[in-house]
Amino acid sequence: MSARERDPILSVRGLTTELRTESSRFHAVDAVSFDLFPGEVLGIVGESGCGKSMTALSILGLVPRPPGRIVAGEVWFEGRDLVRASERELQRVRGAKIAMIFQEPMSSLNPVFTIGEQIAETLRHHERLGRRAARERAVELLAKVGIPSPAERLDSYPHELSGGMRQRVMIAIALACNPKVLLADEPTTALDVTIQAQILDLLQRLQAELGMAVVIITHDLGIVAEFAHRVLVMYAGRVIEEGAVEAIFESPAHPYTRGLLASLPDLEGEIGRLSAIPGSVPQMGALGPGCRFAPRCGLVEPACLAADPPLARTGARAVACRRAALAAAPRERVA
Ligand SMILES: Nc1ncnc2c1ncn2[C@@H]1O[C@H](COP(=O)(O)OP(=O)(O)O)[C@@H](O)[C@H]1O
Ligand SMILES: [Mg+2]
Incomplete structure (x- = not known):
């Protein structure tokens, strides 16, 4: 190869x-x-x-x-x-x-924060994006991993999503910083x-x-x-x-x-x-x-x-x- x-x-x-x-x-x-x-x-x-x-x-x-x-x-x-x-x-x-998707999706998302907050947290930490830029990038990321109506989904909590959707969110977080x-x-x-x-x-x-x-x-x-x-x-x-x-x-x-x-x-x-x-x-x-x-x-x-x-x-x-x-x-x- x-x-x-x-x-x-x-x-x-x-x-x-x-x-x-x-x-x-x-x-x-x-x-x-x-x-x-x-x-x-x-x-x-x-x-x-x-x-x-x-x-x-x-x-x-x-x-x-x-x-x-x-x-x-x-x-x-x-x-x-x-x-x-x-x-x-x-x-x-x-x-x-080096990003990681962990074996237990439920335990790796924090139940008390919305998924938007969790993606933004990664972006603010590593990329030093401001609040607004982080939110825009989070919408892009959710769209990229195939989550419908990504802007609305940002305000959902992990328990409001199906297992498949939660795993897509985990992938979005993993990919947040390329x-x-x-x-x-x-x-x-x-x-x-x-x-x-x-x-x-x-x-x-x-x-x-x-x-x-x-x-x-x-x-x-x-x-x-x-x-x-x-x-x-x-x-x-x-x-x-x-x-x-x-x-x-x-x-x-x-x-x-x-x-x-x-x-x-x-x-x-x-x-x-x-x-x-x-x-x-x-x-x-x-x-x-x-x-x-x-x-x-x-x-x-x-x-x-x-x-x-x-x-x-x-x-x-x-x-x-x-x-x-x-x-x-x-x-x-x-x-
Ligand atoms: N927190 C832990 N405390 C004690 N033993 C552990 C712990 N995590 C994993 N192990 C043991 O380490 C070995 C390797 O586990 P792990 O890497 O999780 O295997 P795999 O991912 O291939 O299923 C196993 O024997 C497992 O029981
Ligand atoms: Mg294992």
Whole structure:
């Protein structure tokens, strides 16, 4: 892809975020590295609890502390390592240059302020717009995200809007300062299927129009297939596979990725034969020395339990699996 010829806009290196609870202490994000290129859409996919949200929060310095803390790694953006940036520097980046759509739309809008006030707040804070200019820009933004009668809607409170409309408002707030990077954490998960498709269309259209780089976080590979150029598959805090979307869909190399793909509905909407991967994401506080996926893996052999395989890179593809060569058979043959 042509974007790859340029320098990355965001470079994450060995990012490691520790969570401490009363009973355990673990790396919710474990040595995660990736580049995001200008104009690129990168999908981060994995089941619930794999560390996707924690990765996004770590990038922006928003890990709740306690229980969380970044213990290693770097996040390079515009010549600066955000992990080492001051809170003041981070505040200038957050929302303005790197915007985030949070996983829970209801908890991210403040119920006691109108949506107009909430958009204007962002504009006044980052762009230093006056009251009137902020209001005009807020109307433009609401129109851009497809909210009907935007001028009247400015005076609505969040509870007066449907889930889909609230998510459009969240997108408007995220786009208010023309960010270079948008981190969208499960932006459609809370919505019903028809509205999900509309919001995804909207994000796709805005991404193309504004040329933003987007990280789309989802547990749904269908969304990745539709929207992303490249994908990182996360499992239990680690990246276990990375590649161009076509390559991953054509020949998934990690048994976990294969399981996720097999769970996708086919064209007729039937859930794949292998449907869900057996078992569940492990308790992060109680990981053994071996591959984190081994307890659920159909290809497991004794050596898999001895050491966690590193992410091995070949060109644009990377996979962390000792059995990858076997697993990377074309999808039809292994399914
Ligand atoms: N505030 C928190 N306190 C304790 N553990 C947390 C907290 N937030 C997330 N976790 C744990 O961190 C791990 C990663 O969570 P998260 O990043 O939210 O996963 P995902 O977004 O992939 O569903 C999980 O084991 C989750 O239980
Ligand atoms: Mg999450």
